[in-house]
Amino acid sequence: MRIATWNINSINRRLEHVTAWLERAQPDVLCLQETKCATAAFPEMIFNGLGYESVALGAGAWNGVAIVSRVGLTDVRDNLTDQPEWEGKVEPRAIAATCAGVRVWSLYIPNGRTPDHDHYHYKLKWLQALSRTAAAELVDHESLMLLGDFNVAPTDDDVYDIAAFEGSTHVTEQERAGLKLIEAAGLTEIEPRPLKYDRAFTFWDYRQLAFPKNRGMRIDLVYATPPLAGRVTDAYADREARKGKSASDHAPVVVDLAD
DNA sequence: ATGTCCGATGATATCGGA
Numbered sequence: 001m002r003i004a005t006w007n008i009n010s011i012n013r014r015l016e017h018v019t020a021w022l023e024r025a026q027p028d029v030l031c032l033q034e035t036k037c038a039t040a041a042f043p044e045m046i047f048n049g050l051g052y053e054s055v056a057l058g059a060g061a062w063n064g065v066a067i068v069s070r071v072g073l074t075d076v077r078d079n080l081t082d083q084p085e086w087e088g089k090v091e092p093r094a095i096a097a098t099c100a101g102v103r104v105w106s107l108y109i110p111n112g113r114t115p116d117h118d119h120y121h122y123k124l125k126w127l128q129a130l131s132r133t134a135a136a137e138l139v140d141h142e143s144l145m146l147l148g149d150f151n152v153a154p155t156d157d158d159v160y161d162i163a164a165f166e167g168s169t170h171v172t173e174q175e176r177a178g179l180k181l182i183e184a185a186g187l188t189e190i191e192p193r194p195l196k197y198d199r200a201f202t203f204w205d206y207r208q209l210a211f212p213k214n215r216g217m218r219i220d221l222v223y224a225t226p227p228l229a230g231r232v233t234d235a236y237a238d239r240e241a242r243k244g245k246s247a248s249d250h251a252p253v254v255v256d257l258a259d
Numbered sequence: 260a261t262g263t264c265c266g267a268t269g270a271t272a273t274c275g276g277a
Contacts, residue, residue, distance in 0.1 A: 009277085010265060034277085036266070061266050062276080111277060151277095205277085206263035249264075249277080 005147035007250035031106030035064035071100035103141035107148030112169035127178030
């Protein structure tokens with residue numbers, strides 16, 4: 001079974017990329033983030049035509065998550081328990097479904113903007129709520145997987161040059177403590193291998209030739225419970241998908257599980 | 260081979276967010 005996650009930065013802008021990648025990579029389940037598309041406007045028929053069911057949660061221009069699956073999609077759930085709000089609203093950043101016995105969450109953790117911004121505190125609270133929801137879900141789902149754009153680099157080696165991130169979000173102790181809460185809940189990170197170079201970056205800014213210079217970050221992450229982690233046969237970041245015209249600024253992360 | 264990109268706005272260039 002192949003499970004993947006990809007921040008596609010607008011499903012409508014990226015439809016051709018996503019369908020081509022589905023044909024090439026043949027994932028059984030794909031978690032999407034930043035669909036930037038209202039729930040009812042998600043192009044589910046396109047995925048149906050390729051043999052995938054889908055569920056989506058969105059609110060138009062910002063955020064938005066979805067799961068597409070060709071191995072079943074049941075027990076769909078929107079949002080975390082007590083999900084923190086931004087400007088008085090629960091944003092579409094979390095959706096879950098059970099696919100072939102695996103409880104899958106597609107997650108888009110808030111960016112944080114800058115460490116002195118309210119959005120940063122929102123991000124930290126969001127990570128705390130995520131770890132609590134994960135712990136609660138574990139009661140009913142021993143095969144639990146969290147996938148998505150976490151907007152946190154787990155270690156200094158997960159950015160191209162830690163010196164370039166002084167004073168920035170994504171690399172702070174508090175954000176990494178948020179990831180540790182997920183591990184404390186009983187999940188382990190599935191670290192992908194790179195297809196090229198020494199590190200498996202998943203994001204490269206559109207600006208200043210970041211991709212050709214490989215100035216990347218590893219911020220799209222996968223966490224799994226021990227029964228699932230024990231089934232992992234391969235995991236990689238597919239930088240090929242970052243290439244070409246009108247690509248997303250993120251690359252997919254792919255995880256293979258033994259049946 | 261790639262020096263932003265996306266979506267929204269009483270738009271037709273500018274802005275917030277990433």
